[in-house]
């Protein structure tokens with residue numbers, strides 16, 4: 001995972017590559033009529049290039065809030081977030097150059113219904129001024145990468161939920177993000193489609209060498225996909241533990257029956273149940 005040819009931090013003088021993402025002391029409060037909600041508090045997390053990290057925890061433990069702060073959508077109340085060694089936030093202002101390194105996939109695919117699959121995938125490139133020929137060629141490659149070849153001219157309403165999520169993933173990849181942020185991207189899919197999408201995502205991520213932060217509340221999904229599973233607990237949202245998943249990649253669904261896989265799933269399930 002570590003590549004010694006990557007640039008090192010000039011300011012800190014630390015040895016070794018700059019991590020893709022460094023989160024230090026991140027917190028976020030919300031003022032509500034009932035008082036202040038400490039949605040997220042004291043989060044420290046460093047993610048290396050090419051790493052796949054899953055965030056897991058009960059509903060309301062701050063997963064989405066944390067991801068929105070990393071994604072430049074919500075300013076933190078405290079702490080710092082660095083992407084490739086550069087501060088993402090200065091107060092409430094987001095560094096627009098750092099944001100261009102990020103790709104986001106939400107639970108709902110959020111495709112534009114009036115645009116074809118190809119035009120949806122190509123839209124972020126269009127917004128960045130990539131010429132029509134280039135962006136259509138690239139969008140076609142991405143459609144193929146996510147298994148949508150032959151559906152380039154289809155409209156979102158003509159696709160299944162899984163296909164729409166694939167298009168959303170292709171769109172997020174279109175700007176070659178350094179960091180892919182995914183918030184329960186498969187939460188609305190049936191179990192079989194979800195399993196297929198997990199395999200598909202794993203393949204795409206390995207092929208594009210993407211760094212991923214993936215939010216889910218599905219424990220086996222987290223363990224299957226991740227190099228590390230970050231377990232968060234609520235009120236305030238904090239990291240309770242970080243579990244490494246040693247199994248090599250690519251992984252086949254067969255690993256879900258191994259003792260190592262099930263030990264991690266059981267540990268997480270037990271610890272999350274304990275939160276009641």
Ligand SMILES: Nc1ncnc2c1ncn2[C@@H]1O[C@H](COP(=O)(O)OP(=O)(O)O)[C@@H](O)[C@H]1O
Nearest residue numbers: 030032037039058059060061062063064065066
């Ligand atoms: N915009 C907001 N205003 C007030 N409270 C919020 C807001 N967004 C999230 N929260 C609160 O922050 C906590 C964490 O929410 P969230 O990050 O959505 O959790 P998760 O994604 O893990 O379900 C919850 O208590 C939620 O009600």
Ligand SMILES: [Mg+2]
Nearest residue numbers: 060063064065
């Ligand atoms: Mg959420």
